[in-house]
Amino acid sequence: KAGVTQTPRYLIKTRGQQVTLSCSPISGHRSVSWYQQTPGQGLQFLFEYFSETQRNKGNFPGRFSGRQFSNSRSEMNVSTLELGDSALYLCASRDTYEQYFGPGTRLTVT
Amino acid sequence: AQKVTQAQTEISVVEKEDVTLDCVYETRDTTYYLFWYKQPPSGELVFLIRRNSFDEQNEISGRYSWNFQKSTSSFNFTITASQVVDSAVYFCALSEPNRDDKIIFGKGTRLHILP
Numbered sequence: 001k002a003g004v005t006q007t008p009r010y011l012i013k014t015r016g017q018q019v020t021l022s023c024s025p026i027s028g029h030r031s032v033s034w035y036q037q038t039p040g041q042g043l044q045f046l047f048e049y050f051s052e053t054q055r056n057k058g059n060f061p062g063r064f065s066g067r068q069f070s071n072s073r074s075e076m077n078v079s080t081l082e083l084g085d086s087a088l089y090l091c092a093s094r095d096t097y098e099q100y101f102g103p104g105t106r107l108t109v110t
Numbered sequence: 111a112q113k114v115t116q117a118q119t120e121i122s123v124v125e126k127e128d129v130t131l132d133c134v135y136e137t138r139d140t141t142y143y144l145f146w147y148k149q150p151p152s153g154e155l156v157f158l159i160r161r162n163s164f165d166e167q168n169e170i171s172g173r174y175s176w177n178f179q180k181s182t183s184s185f186n187f188t189i190t191a192s193q194v195v196d197s198a199v200y201f202c203a204l205s206e207p208n209r210d211d212k213i214i215f216g217k218g219t220r221l222h223i224l225p
Contacts, residue, residue, distance in 0.1 A: 042216070098160060103153060103154045
């Protein structure tokens with residue numbers, strides 16, 4: 001089985017722009033979660049989607065949004081980027097017992 | 111509220127030494143899951159173990175072993191005969207399936223294995 005894939009792997013954006021990140025889960029997994037990882041805050045949960053519905057949400061401003069498609073692929077969008085949004089964004093797909101992570105997208109906001 | 115504390119931010123040991131990574135958790139639920147993940151320099155989080163709150167048996171997998179003690183709310187991870195390839199950041203995590211089932215991570219412990 002192919003693992004979790006995330007695109008793009010690296011991204012540089014300017015303050016005020018918006019960005020969309022993509023995640024393709026492992027085939028058959030219907031749950032996709034997103035995390036933000038920064039040196040200061042560590043790994044923080046953004047949200048989880050299951051069968052196209054947001055099931056859980058972390059404590060992030062409304063500038064962070066996501067969606068899931070019928071094929072379980074998920075996208076995460078950040079609008080009006082701020083310098084503090086620079087981070088590694090990790091996506092994970094989940095079966096009953098384990099959560100498998102993708103390689104992440106490293107976003108740099110300048 | 112759920113919380114995971116990894117008090118050791120960084121550890122350095124010489125190859126072949128044993129090393130234990132500490133994890134203390136807080137939860138109000140009786141049903142919960144504990145995890146350990148490894149993050150090598152490549153960045154991808156690698157799943158190591160999942161343990162449910164009703165199974166306090168220690169687990170051993172090769173050079174890795176885990177000690178789960180509910181009395182002290184700890185889930186410690188020991189690497190025996192460490193190797194350079196074990197150098198990574200290790201994360202302990204917790205989820206409460208009867209609440210919101212989010213996985214909450216500790217801040218991680220950066221482990222350096224020196225040759």
